[in-house]
Amino acid sequence: MNWENHPILKRVLYCVDHTVKLKVEDIVKPSKVSHFRYYRDGDFIYMTDKGFLFPIPLKDIEGDKATLHTEERTIMLMRWIRIHVENINSSNL
Numbered sequence: 888m889n890w891e892n893h894p895i896l897k898r899v900l901y902c903v904d905h906t907v908k909l910k911v912e913d914i915v916k917p918s919k920v921s922h923f924r925y926y927r928d929g930d931f932i933y934m935t936d937k938g939f940l941f942p943i944p945l946k947d948i949e950g951d952k953a954t955l956h957t958e959e960r961t962i963m964l965m966r967w968i969r970i971h972v973e974n975i976n977s978s979n980l
Contacts, residue, residue, distance in 0.1 A: 908976045911969050914939045918961040941971040
């Protein structure tokens with residue numbers, strides 16, 4: 888994959904270089920499906936079909952009768968995408 892032309896990566900790098908805020912719509916709208924990639928330090932890491940990685944904390948689904956599938960509609964995971972985008976936007980990269 889040519890990462891230089893990757894649409895999400897280009898948007899993230901543009902935001903970092905120009906102090907423009909990343910928008911949830913830029914990630915969710917073009918991505919139809921997200922896939923489970925790996926588990927690390929209490930987080931399930933998912934990737935949208937456009938390449939945006941985001942965590943879903945295990946503590947958010949513990950105790951609930953929730954099921955995380957290996958493939959989910961991206962819109963259904965927007966809650967965690969929004970949290971991750973807010974964290975990216977508020978950090979000093």
